Amino acid sequence: MxxxxxxxxxxxxxxxxxxxxxxxxxxxxxxxxxxxxxxxxxxxxxxxxxxxxxxxxxxxxxxxxxxxxxxxxxxxxxxxxxxxxxxxxxxxxxxxxxxxxxxxxxxxxxxxxxxxxxxxxxxxxxxxxxxxxxxxxxxxxxxxxxxxxxxxxxxxxxxxxxxxxxxxxxxxxxxxxxxxxxxxxxxxxxxxxxxxxxxxxxxxxxxxxxxxxxxxxxxFIEPHPLDNRLEPVMELTSQIFSIHNLPAGAPIGYGETFITDRPMRIGVVATGYADGYPRHAPSGTPVLVNGQRTRLVGRISMDMLSIDLSHLPNAGIGDTVTLWGKGLPATEVAHHAGTISYELLCNLKRARIKYIDTAE
Structure with a gap:
């Protein structure tokens, strides 16, 4: 694969x-x-x-x-x-x-x-x-x-x-x-x-x-009454391909910008800034794992990012991670990253594109 x-x-x-x-x-x-x-x-x-x-x-x-x-x-x-x-x-x-x-x-x-x-x-x-x-x-x-x-x-x-x-x-x-x-x-x-x-x-x-x-x-920068009538056309997903159980005090990623404050279960996802995901997205930026919310931890790498699985004990290698799409608007991700959804969508690279039509 x-x-x-x-x-x-x-x-x-x-x-x-x-x-x-x-x-x-x-x-x-x-x-x-x-x-x-x-x-x-x-x-x-x-x-x-x-x-x-x-x-x-x-x-x-x-x-x-x-x-x-x-x-x-x-x-x-x-x-x-x-x-x-x-x-x-x-x-x-x-x-x-x-x-x-x-x-x-x-x-x-x-x-x-x-x-x-x-x-x-x-x-x-x-x-x-x-x-x-x-x-x-x-x-x-x-x-x-x-x-x-x-x-x-x-x-x-x-x-x-x-x-x-x-x-x-x-x-x-x-x-x-x-x-x-x-x-x-x-x-x-x-x-x-x-x-x-x-x-x-x-x-x-x-x-x-x-x-x-x-x-x-x-x-819009702030929530708008019509936001919930818009349907995201793109859903960007990847998968967890590595999991580590780390002790308290363990630094994660380049620059050691995030250090575990307790024992944590950390997943690594096959997505990075070379794919168009914003490098400046901070720890705490939301992602979905099998539809459940969690957060980024540490700095975004070229090809990988790390997420907190501590409260998701059933998440495993190969599970789907939604980076933006249904349930997680690109606007929300962009807000955390200090940018706009236009930039996220336009910067997409390396991802396989799959076209579907749920109306058919």
Missing amino acids: SRPIQATINFSSLRKNLQLVRELTGKKVIGVIKADAYGHGAIPVARVLEEQKVDCLAVACIEEAINLREGGIQSPILLLEGFFSEEELPQIEQYQLSTVIRQTEQIDILSRWKGKPFDVWLKIDTGMHRIGFLPHEFSEAYRRLKECPSVRNVVLMTHFSSADEPEKPKTLQQINLFNSLTEGYAEETCMCNSAGIMQWPAAHGDWVRPGVMLYGSSP
């Missing part, structure tokens, strides 16, 4: 999360599948979303889009970072892609394009201050795009910086600014990421673009 770390991807949960998006918004849906669908497999995920008649798919860059097209995906695809050079325009035409427009230089390039026109998504920077046109630049950018023969349709969009922190006033400020800038324009609009979908219904606009919530993980 090969090394036992496995990521099980459940398409039934993916469908249920998409249905929740549709229930909450009633709007057109852009399924965000950049970064290999957040570690879940871009082409398999895209096939399910396409079967569910998602309105559009979104990726970061043209390489990800070409991978989908060559994998047989026919749905509309949006390049969220837009194009980086004039050389990409023939590929955008060939693969029938749409592109975000985020800066004046892109409009200059489009004005020289002699091929077929594209659909474009005009990005307005309402306060994220990452990419997009500042408010005073918006009207001129819009005018130029509408006059450009290379542009077919325009959608107006922005991105929230703090939608996952509802107590902050920033999101409402961004919504109000976007609405004031786009008032009177006939174009469709798109504001909401996952946190916007779940928390800010007034901002749903014409399009929504769920990312992490599609994969059943909450975008």
